[in-house]
Amino acid sequence: MTHSTLYHDGAVSFEKASDEQLVRFALDGDEDAFTVLVRRYQRRLTAFLSQLVGDVELARELSQEAFIRAWSALDRFNPKYRFSTWLFRIGHNLGIDHLRRRRLKTVALYRTDRDGDEVELVVEDHTKDPLGHFENTKLASSLKEAIDELRPEYRELVMLRHFGCLSYQEIAEFKEMPLGTVKNKLFRAHTVLRKALVTFL
Amino acid sequence: MTTSCEAIQESLAEHLGETGRLSEEERRHLELCPQCCEVAAGENALGLILARVLPPADPTMEDKVRAAMHSARRRRRVLALLPVAASLLVALLGAVLLGGLPGGSLLALLPVWSSQGWVSLAASAGDWNTVLTTVAGAATALLSPGVLVTAIVVSLLGFGAVAFAARRWRQVSPWHDIG
Numbered sequence: 001m002t003h004s005t006l007y008h009d010g011a012v013s014f015e016k017a018s019d020e021q022l023v024r025f026a027l028d029g030d031e032d033a034f035t036v037l038v039r040r041y042q043r044r045l046t047a048f049l050s051q052l053v054g055d056v057e058l059a060r061e062l063s064q065e066a067f068i069r070a071w072s073a074l075d076r077f078n079p080k081y082r083f084s085t086w087l088f089r090i091g092h093n094l095g096i097d098h099l100r101r102r103r104l105k106t107v108a109l110y111r112t113d114r115d116g117d118e119v120e121l122v123v124e125d126h127t128k129d130p131l132g133h134f135e136n137t138k139l140a141s142s143l144k145e146a147i148d149e150l151r152p153e154y155r156e157l158v159m160l161r162h163f164g165c166l167s168y169q170e171i172a173e174f175k176e177m178p179l180g181t182v183k184n185k186l187f188r189a190h191t192v193l194r195k196a197l198v199t200f201l
Numbered sequence: 202m203t204t205s206c207e208a209i210q211e212s213l214a215e216h217l218g219e220t221g222r223l224s225e226e227e228r229r230h231l232e233l234c235p236q237c238c239e240v241a242a243g244e245n246a247l248g249l250i251l252a253r254v255l256p257p258a259d260p261t262m263e264d265k266v267r268a269a270m271h272s273a274r275r276r277r278r279v280l281a282l283l284p285v286a287a288s289l290l291v292a293l294l295g296a297v298l299l300g301g302l303p304g305g306s307l308l309a310l311l312p313v314w315s316s317q318g319w320v321s322l323a324a325s326a327g328d329w330n331t332v333l334t335t336v337a338g339a340a341t342a343l344l345s346p347g348v349l350v351t352a353i354v355v356s357l358l359g360f361g362a363v364a365f366a367a368r369r370w371r372q373v374s375p376w377h378d379i380g
Contacts, residue, residue: 068269162251187214201246
């Protein structure tokens with residue numbers, strides 16, 4: 001396969017190329033091909049990671065790092081797998097590493113209330129809120145709450161499906177789980193979400 | 202709810218209530234099953250909410266990644282050269298063991314290391330038999346068999362490693378030489 005298959009109006013149009021084609025072009029030295037992959041996945045990866053780490057700005061940094069790591073390791077990418085699942089795995093590992101480090105560093109802040117009980121101080125920064133771009137803040141907080149209350153195994157699948165926009169097949173590959181299980185768990189997760197968000201549906 | 206209802210509702214969840222993506226049979230079921238119809242409507246509405254969860258794109262990310270790609274490439278280029286350098290070192294060690302460098306005891310006997318080396322080399326270039334006989338004679342005269350074998354093995358390993366590392370370098374270089 002050559003660039004000629006992607007020529008459109010005298011210029012190479014990478015936008016229509018598949019991920020596999022773009023990876024091959026990137027390995028042949030085409031930086032633009034990799035940049036298209038960055039463009040294609042940055043919002044999805046950021047959305048997924050923002051749910052994982054709870055901070056959209058941090059998720060952007062981690063996404064950027066994931067792309068750089070993917071580029072650095074591109075010659076080791078196994079074309080047997082999809083680029084999307086490989087990239088999300090890199091991002092996921094970065095997110096988990098970050099959470100582990102943060103847990104080691106974090107010191108909880110407490111204050112004493114009128115009854116003398118210790119209450120944890122929660123510092124909210126809405127600019128970092130993964131759903132901060134929602135105009136309907138009530139819907140955003142209900143959705144966040146509904147997702148947080150999902151069982152962890154459901155929550156991760158919802159994050160991969162709706163924030164990472166991965167297909168069921170890609171999720172099955174990512175989680176090394178049978179396709180039928182992914183289908184069933186996501187159906188159950190949706191049932192919980194529908195119930196939780198019934199006032200907005 | 203029947204088993205087929207659950208299967209259809211799983212499909213509805215997968216397609217976020219888009220009934221157009223169901224099979225003919227599933228659509229027929231939907232016409233007759235109010236419970237599944239309700240799920241279809243709910244999934245559709247949920248899909249509209251979930252479609253808004255992606256944050257806006259970061260316009261600076263592409264440029265930042267591109268800049269990092271250049272430095273990553275430079276770093277990888279240096280790292281890929283390390284095996285070439287290491288194998289050259291091994292080859293050099295083999296040559297030293299053979300007495301060629303820097304002392305010149307063995308290789309000095311070859312035409313290329315002598316005072317009129319290049320002239321002699323040109324003269325003997327067509328006669329490899331003479332060259333090999335000279336090397337073998339000098340080697341057996343100057344080195345014990347053990348040292349000679351070790352030197353030859355180290356040299357061969359070294360040059361083999363150079364060839365391998367150079368090949369590996371050629372494989373990664375198209376990717377690293379861009380830009």
